Amino acid sequence: MLKQIEGSFAVAEAIALCRPEVICAYPITPQTHIVERLSELVRTGDVGNCQYINVESEFAALSVAIGASAAGARAYTATSSQGLLFMAEAVYNASGLGLPIVMTIGNRAIGAPINIWNDHSDSMALRDAGWIQLYAETNQDAVDLHIQAFRLAEQLSVPVMVCEDGFILTHACEQVDMPDSEQVDSYLPPFEPVQVLDPAEPITMGAMVGPEAFTEVRYLAHHKHLRAIEVIPELSTEFEHIFGRNTGGLIEPYRSEDAETVIVALGSVVGTIKDVVDEMRDEGVSLGAVKVVSFRPFPLLALREALQNAKRVIVVEKCLADGLGGIVVGSVRMSLRGTSTPVYTIIAGLGGRAITKKSLRRAFNEAVADRLEDPHFLDLDWKVIDHELARSQEKRRSGPIAENILRELGLVGGKPV
């Protein structure tokens, strides 16, 4: 059923259709609307027999989910940014215990400086915490991926993060084809845990494992992710069968088959990129795009195949490894091992800076001309940087950089001294 709806509400309603049994939430912008809507849906009885727990921190939120999942309940939580980092220890723990928890990440930058707007620093920080990470391009994606996420998590006993860009998706009102409960029920069977805390059949969960078996435990986690690479496309196919939409899968190529230059990206920016691809194609530039849906596990082979005809690859990503460049690009390069295809990195949209078509076009053109420096920081204000670097060289106690830049830009107070 088509519905004009805010992204967060759409996700909340999709979660409700998945019949979670325990939802635990701690508020953080921009995740708040999801859990607010869910609390309402639980109280109105729309989620069935579900316990909604307001906890005192994100650490507790995921810990409650861990307990709930271990006791055999379908458990869900959502967070963003600092919240994800605050629960970091539990993030690893949930995957280590093999608990199929689904968690929404409303992607947001990480401070300091504190910043509530979107980028991928948060989920990227925990990319190797053993969770599957699926990135939504649209709110339709977000809705569909959550439904698939529960299926995937429970099939493999592995937790899944569905990442959607804060504000850009969470707070955007757009048309979403909302599934109905019959569809979801036929796609998502009740949770059958492989291990459960049950007095009738007691087990010990969370043993201490020493050097004698730790590597094997870790390999088995790796193996689970390799399995996920096979399972994710199957679930997408099955999903299309029931819901009539092709959502999910490992990657989604867009006019990339014959493109000389292929852009790789994930999340909502793919929409903008697709527009730029269309426009530049119209202008005769051989451009295509590949959307990475599953960042963990990373689809090395599928991506390599999708990029086999490309003469160059551009990775647009909303995160930064200081001193190195991109984060996503590392995985992309790994998929191209043994080829000589040049790969450019564009760091864009940090802390919510708008990624405009104009800026992208300019950067893509530079890349097509093989003139783009790597990494390229989209729309970086070099004037500010140069000034701050000069000033900080003059004086040891030069003050906080973030404040200085804001002053430099004239956004707060007077100019830095």
Add this chain to the structure above:
Amino acid sequence: MSQRIKFYQTGTLTVGNRLLDAKDRTVQATLDRGNSLTSGHRACQGCGEALGARYVVDAAMRWADNRVVAVNATGCLEVFSTPYPESSWQVPWIHSLFGNAPAVATGVRAALRAKGRTDVKVLAQGGDGGTVDIGFGCLSGMFERNDDVLYVCYDNEAYMNTGVQRSSRTPPAARTATTPPVGNSSGNVFGQGKNAALIAMAHNIPYVATASVADLHDLEEKVTKAMGIDGARYIHVHVPCPLGWGSPPHDTIRLARLAVETGLFALFEAEDGEVSDVTHIRRRLPVEEYLKPQRRFAHLFRPQTDADAIGQIQSIADRNIEKFGLIGRNG
């Protein structure tokens, strides 16, 4: 607290007593006790926590007809009971992290409730570090939500698993690896630390109690009482640690008893935020009796007696005795 049974040779002071009705003996005295924490665990010789945990879980299991799920914080208890490939537990049991046991327990409770399994009771447990320090946020959250969980803290007064470092339960003057009595200092600083049971009471949860491994009847009664109450419950059990306290393994029960008898560890119960009962001291003793056998306090007696520090510790005991009324009418 029910009336202690006097006479009958040892009354209810021993674990069992063939002269008492079966109902007046402890769970631990029964032939078919659960041994929820069974043999083969790797706790040190004379471990108070191993004892405390078996007492608590066995009593809880007895009350709930074995329908208990246990959640454990990281710590000695977790490490010595579940090193792969062997588990000493005979209950459904989960260990997640150091500081999240109360929250995991909340999750288990929520799951069971969602599944209509209100017959299954949830027990969470951890050491003083996992409970009173790193887990205190989650514990407070679980308390204020009044989640239906019995949380039991086994307090051995320091981080023993990591090699005896100070916790907020480490008593003043005690030597730990991070409070060495060197220079002008005499061990852990006076005037620090917190009483978790009193803070628990401030949450107005239905039941809070302190207990000691030295008083098994009292401990089991409290666990049993707590099991019969819905909502958040907290029991703080004093468990000596031979390794961390520097005491012979055979002194574990004696020291726990001395902590009670000197007034340093007050045994009380609180319902709905108010102290409702105290366990009276049987034979009051000066704090030296308790301090002397422990190497962590040895510097108070050698090379010369630190009368000032001992005096301050005595006044802590005196204040406890006064505050909780630990001397009974016949005491």
Add this chain to the structure above:
Amino acid sequence: MQKPFAIALDVGTSLANLTGSWRTERPVYVDLLPPCNHACPAGENIQAWLYHAEEGDYESAWRKLMESNPLPAVHGRVCYRPCETACNRGQLDQTVSIHAIERFLGDEALKRGWTIEPGAPTGKHVLVIGAGPSGLSAAYHLRRLGHEVTVHDAGPLAGGMMRFGIPKYRLPRDILDGEIARIVGMGVTVKLDSPVTDIPEQMKKGGFDAAFVAVGAHLAKRTDIPAREAGKIVDAVSLLRGMETGAEPPKLGRRVVIYGGGNTALDAARTAKRLGASEALVVYRRTQEQMPAHDVELEEALDEGVILHWLRTIKQIDGTTFTVEKMKIDENGWPQPTGEYEELEADTLILALGQSVDTSFMKTIPGVEIADDGVIDVDETMMTGYRGLFAGGDMVPAERTVTVAVGHGKKAALNIDAYLRGEQRELPEKHPAADFERLNTWYYTDADKTVQPTLDLIRRRTTFDEIHGGLDETNALFEARRCLSCGNCFECDNCYGFCPDNAVIKLGPGRRFEFNYDFCKGCGLCAAECPCGAIVMEPETF
């Protein structure tokens, strides 16, 4: 359930980890010798019978007691309670009133008519000479062992010194008669008024396979006191004996002096009070503390108005006037004359200067050794130098009490039994003592000794009614439960409950515990927390 590898485990699997290998010391259950048992001259296993009494199983308690002592109702009254002197509870609060429980059990048995069956007949016949405590005890034990027994006694009634030395107010005669009757009822032939003068001849004539002689110390010792005009002088033995046999109680007069400091002196003084003497004055040459009389008896005598005049010797008698010399104690503890004199007035002097045994009739028996004071030498089996002839009680070197005598009877019986079977009696190994220091007394509840009811003083001074009442069932149970069970497991479950490794196996009621050395780490908590010291830690040998 298909659990994830390594992070999820099967429950209870640590049983594969045998932590017993950590151990450097191992706990061992022991049975130590409790001080009461150690002190009992009759060889009673007091703690064992108290164990049954604690449960309210009085018949089992009595039967356990009867394995050693056939006269519990008597002993509960007249024994001087060395067990209580030794009792560890005395260091905690007050000793267990063992005698009161023993008396309760004895009285209960008489009331309910409990009996002991004799043993299967052996065809052997033993002659017992003397129907006092020692002879009766020997007869009883020999019957239990299946031997035929004939008892000869020179007196008109059985009981010996229990009847002729101990006044009624301490031992009512129905009690004594009841316990003797029970022994006789086991098939013992008793011949009264029939002294044996030639033991070897009697043995031969009667076809006896062995004999036990225990004729008691009935001869009063005398002393020479210069007397100008001797007043009335009697000896205590005759006085007390006369109370049993004489139709008319002797006339002692208003003021009576008793000379001596033993139990007999006090019994004589107390008897004199009851016979109407307004003044009973005990003259003793040493101090009150040095009196050989037992404290209980002294206390009771003083309560009843007996007056003590210590550090005095009687130097001269002139009618009813007695000249006494004051004494003082020298640095060696001996009384020395001071040359200071005083005078007393008394109507009668009762001499209570000790008793000796008449063993002249044994002088001719080959091999029998008789010491200067008349006592007979016996070996460790209580056999005299004459094969098959055993002796005990007051006539062998030992303390002269009813309880010692009963102990001799038992010991002799067991040795006679071994002798008759041509064997050496195997003595069970003595357990180490259960000292007070071995106990963890914290666990014992505070419980004061039960006080037996006592007759009021007026009646004590004027009648021969028994002065102490017995315990009733409730307070006997209470008193039994004050026993600390020193050195012997009483199943308090402390070891079972306090083992951090569940390495103590509970075997069930009455069956105690076992250690599971597969898991015992040797921490020693069980031994430390055992209230009664029944666990010791021993170094592990590798």
